[in-house]
Amino acid sequence: MKISRDNWITFIYPEVYGQTMKGDSRFTLGLINGKVYRNGEFTQEDVYIKDQIIAEIVPTGTELPCEKIVSCTNKLILPGFIDPHVHINLELGEFKSSDDYESASKAAAFGGITTFIDFLEPISNVNEFDVMLKKKQNEAKVSYIDYSFHTTVGNFNDDVDKLIKISCESGIPSVKLFTTYSESNRKISYAKFQEFLKNSNKTNTLILVHAENDEKILNANVEDTVESYESSRPAVSEIEEIERIARFVDEFKGKLYIVHVTCGSSIELLKDKYNELLGKNIFIESCPQYFYFTKDKYKQKNGNLFLIAPSLRSAEEQEKLKQNISFIDTIGTDHCPFTKEEKRRYEEASKTPKGLGGVEFSFSLMYHLFGEKIIDKFTINPAKIHDLFPRKGIIQIGSDADFVIFDPAKTQVIEPGHSQSDYNPYESWLTNGLIESTILRGEFIVKNRKLVGTKKGKFIRRE
Ligand SMILES: [Zn+2]
Helix, strand or coil: CCCCCCCCCCCCCCCCCCCCCCCCCCCCEEECCCCEEEEEEEEEEEEEEECCEEEEEEEECCCCEEEEEEEEECEEEECCCCEEECCCCEECCCCCCCHHHHHHHHHHCCCEEEEEEEEECCCHHHHHHHHHHHHHHHHHHHHHCEEEEEECCCCCCHHHHHHHHHHHHHHCCCCECCCCCCCCCECCCCHHHHHHHHHHHHHEEEEEECCCCCHHCCCCCCCCCCHHHHHHHHHHHHEEEEEEHHHHHHHCCEEEEEECCCHHHHHHHHHHHHHEECCCCCEECHHHHHHHCCCHHHHHHHHHHHCCCCCCCCCCHHHHHCCCHHHEEEEECCCCCCCHHHHHCCHHHHHHHCCEECCCCHHHHHHHHHHHHHHHHCHHHHHHCCCCCCCCCCCCCCCEHHHHHHHHEEEECCCCCCCCCCCCCCCEEEEEEEEEEEEECCCEEECCCCCCCCCCCEEEEEE
């Protein structure tokens, strides 16, 4: 059964969107002769840009005065992609993830991503918010692409309403919670979890959740090795926890976004029991790595390199995940690479930093598996869910001029890439279609597979 998308929670459409611009009609950039992705289909139109935004869309062949014209014959013109889940400069004890804003945003631009959303470090009280925000804003000054952040709480025991108020006032209407990681003091209590949902119901703030059952993980009682890693955080810990929090949403409503869902069974459970909440109160994100690798990796020689949290799953769960692709709202990458040496430093899975890179290849990998139906999961869906719409995620007059020029007739050999990590789990694979160029607010960052842009990314207030 397909979920109706009519019930998106109220989105604000400022007056300017959807209207033709008046006044001086000289455009700065025209993308002509391409197939433009609009409302779920391709139209033969020309797109003209002025002052960083989409200023005019006309039938192909309508010549308008323009400083620079780029012909896109046989190419697809897609909205710039949005990755709602990346970790940059993430500190985990003695480790720090490999990418800073410069390398992560460069890699992302090659992958067609024009906006990504990173996470502020976890806070336990409201007073810490400003410090965390300033820290990230400082780091992000070298970004090639636009960015935003999610507020993150760890064992939060302060005033929920107050936190959400200052977060929203700062242009960040989203807060991430963990139901696990009590050992690193990040787990939220269920009482606080419910407070966040109640607030979300009032304020429309998005609550992101990392859903794994902490007790199940603490009581797993398996060897602390790479081979046993999946059993230490088993599929059932995700499925059960998702069931529990869906019950909370059923009671308190609000908007809950479940990050990195790994099990097809989790989605089937939501479909069976909470169908009416999907796409309205509950949103589902998954990541490319769960579609391409299974827990068998942990039995192989380089198993350490694939340690991520949540864990990779069985082939059966992966198959179910693929079958339920239409119920997955967004694809995030959970981009968080480390170096080989860091991944191999300890024998114990628990001491190894979890995470993989992926920001550069997520679209190519998912397009290869699912074709055009994947486009919305990288564009309009994350834009709507994460309050970037209609500024981002759509090709329409008044929106930011962010585009990907994609050649569906070509193939792409996955290169080592631009991440600072020294391994890429997808290297030398072949995918259908080629991301040729990426445009941010009317300027090429990547043109014909070459970096031509500069670090002009900016913080996007989401409201
Ligand atoms: Zn993450």
